[in-house]
Amino acid sequence: MIGMLLSPRRTFGALAAALAGLVLAAGVVPPALSAPSYRTLGQPTTADKTLGSRCPNANARFNFSNDGGFDMYGPAGVAIDPRGRIFVADFGGKRVLTWPDATSLAQCEAADGVIGAGQLAGPEAIAIDAASGAVFVADTLSHTVIGYRLKSGAWKKFVTLGSSGVSGSAFNRFNFPRGIAFDSRGRLFVADDSNNRILIFDPPLQNGASAVDSIYAGSNGGLSSPKAVAIVGDALFVADYFGDRVLRFTGPFKTPDQTYVATGEFRGVGRPVDLTVHPDGSLLVVSQNRPRVSRFQDAAFRPSPVAAPDSEFSNNMGAEPLGVAADRDGRIFIADYRRYRVLIRDESVRTAPVSPGPAAAALVANLRARAGTTLNRVAIGQQLITYEYGPKSDRNAWYRDWSQMKRQGLPLPLMMGGELSDLMSYPGFFPNADARKEMIRHGQAGGLVTLVWHPDNPVAGAPFSTPLPTARLVDMINPATAVGQAWRTQLDRAAAALKPFDDKGLAVLFRPLHEQNGDFFWWGDDGSAGDARRARQAAWVAVWRDMVGYMTATKGLKRLVFAFGTNQVNYDGVVAPMTYYPGADFVDVVSIDVYDEQLDLAGGDRGLQHYAALVGSGKPFGLSEFGQSFGDNGTGADGADWDCRTLVQRLGDSYPRAVFANAWYTTEGNPRFVFALPDVAHTAETLADPLIDTQ
Structure with missing residues (x-):
């Protein structure tokens, strides 16, 4: 690439102003920090500054040399x-x-x-x-x-x-x-x-x-x-x-x-x-x-x-x-x-939860503490099929995978997942009240509850799976626009659906606007580059921060644990997981979704650089969705069911700081995508492994 130019100064108007005031507007104030202490390598104390005061051991000190007068x-x-x-x-x-x-x-x-x-x-x-x-x-x-x-x-x-x-x-x-x-x-x-x-x-x-x-x-x-x-x-x-x-x-x-x-x-x-x-x-x-x-x-x-x-x-x-x-x-x-x-x-990245409630603090502390252990380190989860309505006893409804595990005599997962949109109530739509009731019961019994949110596109008539123009993302935090009003309505519905959990004192691991580094949702990456990419990052972060503040300060939810969820980098349309990271003061947990036979994060290779980037945030890390590749039943070797023990292998040899892993549900239809724990091979051995934490 020959030549380098500095881009001309540009005015970003409302976006720049919105970004400048987001911390106060959102009501999310970073905790006060005490003055950091200092330590040293190479010298005994901070008072030691000379060649003669260095540490005595040859490999505990840094050397001086004179190289021909230099x-x-x-x-x-x-x-x-x-x-x-x-x-x-x-x-x-x-x-x-x-x-x-x-x-x-x-x-x-x-x-x-x-x-x-x-x-x-x-x-x-x-x-x-x-x-x-x-x-x-x-x-x-x-x-x-x-x-x-x-x-x-x-x-x-x-x-x-x-x-x-x-x-x-x-x-x-x-x-x-x-x-x-x-x-x-x-x-x-x-x-x-x-x-x-x-x-x-x-x-x-x-x-x-x-x-x-x-x-x-x-x-x-x-x-x-x-x-x-x-x-x-x-x-x-x-x-x-x-x-x-x-x-x-x-x-x-x-x-x-x-x-x-x-x-x-x-x-x-x-x-x-x-x-x-x-x-x-x-x-x-x-x-x-x-x-x-x-x-x-x-x-x-x-x-x-x-x-x-x-x-x-x-x-x-x-x-x-x-x-x-x-x-x-x-x-x-x-x-x-x-x-x-x-x-x-000795500074530290924020460890206090974004939400002010003690239940949120307890959940964040629980996840953080798991990273330093080997026994029961990883809270295993199974996603409910919350869009399938019916009583809990219906083997074809929302509780299908869990009831199947019970019938197979398997230990039940510690984490229960659901889709927030299926729990909402508004004109023309009724919530899956049975699933919500079961998730609350699960949380009250000591289990972990996680909710992902696929919100509707706030632009009328726009497709769900096509990234919005950046200008529309900017509109989302402006209630004076039609897009902003539509987005506020969705936030209100989301807050109302979360309130029953909050009222029961339950912390919820909340994963909205996930997989934003991919190009397959309206809130996702649009493939832009240069300053257009930077402007999109700024707009996306503004949406996230505004959402966090609205949920916690305006709507008064005190028990949300915010998970910044990303997608595996398995094709060119997916950018680096930390591209849209909204900052340590607005995130409690980081995660990645991976669907791959070997649970590789980068398609053809393990992708440890992506794991390292997410773990490098200092936040608890997990696999918010996992399973074999999208394909017909039996994508394992020679058409066999996928070997679930691969999860334990990767948690041990590649992702040692992962503290939760949530299996997705098996989809019905043609093709049938098989992900649920009771539908894959060697689930009993996986759940019995000392790394895995079940009920």
Whole structure:
């Protein structure tokens, strides 16, 4: 991609104003936070700042070296993998050190792994390929990016991009590569500093590979010594060092023959040298000549330009902080280069529920606690067929799958699911009162209740399965429009259907507007790119936040637990799960729906990068819908029924922080889609597994 332009300033009118006031208008106020404490890696305490005060163990400290008159101090970059493992680029020591996690670090604890000693010349940045677990290092002084894998207890180099000791401007060369990051498609983005460009490499990465795409400097306000990159969803952030700014580009980046136009500019930073996206959705930027971390809220979608950070902090920092990272719990790690240490700022992502009631708090706490256990970790669920009316005893009605499990002598699921639309009451429509009564009984008996909501299209006559234009999403939060009025009517009906649960003191795991990263619902992704994608993200988030505030503050529901539900990325019409994430203050739980024989999240592969992105939000995670691929009965091997034990395998080997899994119902008709627990194979063994929590 040759050339890079900054998009002209645009006025977004009502949308920008609506976004600016959403927190107050919605009535959802972030909880007050106490001042964060600080810890250190490399130095015994925050008071220790010198070469002589470093921790004594050779692998518990960062080194200083003099390379022919060039002083090389301490750590330059930090990265955290999906498990919480810490990786630090020890620039002065010409190596990477790694620690298990930050939860229980002892003072001067030694790293339990060393990467690249004797191979690296001057590492400045690290990126983790979540799909494979490989660690990539920008070895800036050797003009290479090197990949390492853990093999037989040791970190082994397996791929090198660029040529060691040789700089260049071809697409298979670098000139001081610095920042690196992976996107949701497994592509590697490299900030090629002295070439004033970002290079994009397709997987699988091979020795000497050439970039397939790029974002260049160009002649119209382009990059000037880009030092770092960070990615969330399809939003790419670039630290434009001599421009004293951060530029945002919004993907997808798949048009090498066209110019990618920046969709945002963040000012108020001085010589930005590194950046990362916090689990709360804010952008954190480290400035080299103004030693501090600057924070920009809602960075992925807010209108541009942004003149100044929303907040800053500089506690305990030395004169030259060079790196910043955050883990899923919200801690911030700062590479305090000239003080030979990494500062750990003990922030936390929001854990209090969005709704104010104690029942909601108890459910969120229950789900959060499960992630750290092995016995009964995963609450198993079964979706009711709530659109099938009739008495509970009717084997062909809404309770069919549950009654079948009873007849088979199977343990009953802990979680019971339903469709909110089937519980509504309005002129011309009657609720499934029997199903609602049973769900309330289930909750009162100690079970978990979850409701998904497929709302009607608020645009009269518009199809249910075609994404609305972004302008109509904007109208949804404006009650003065016909679309806004229709949407308010639906919210009122939804609140009325939820009130019986609230009146009984029951928390409900509520999953509205789910699978929005797909293109098959009116509220879904419309396939746009660049600034049109950014504007759609902003509009969608505004709808979600307005809905949350309306349900909790205006309608007074106190026991809703809001689940941000996404879809597996199994074809080109589905974008990265975190693309439309509305922020930590408006979400309690994250989830994904997966229909695949191996429960893979990315079609042909496991898609661990999508799991990592969702878990990286710091919220409890689960499989809100699961089952075999859509197809006729028996899509398992040789036409056999699907082996439900696959769920236990994936929960153990791939999704270790999943805390619930809800099976969908079996559909009738032609074709017949088979998902329900009593209809697939080896359900008894699955429900008896120690990982699975039943009634």
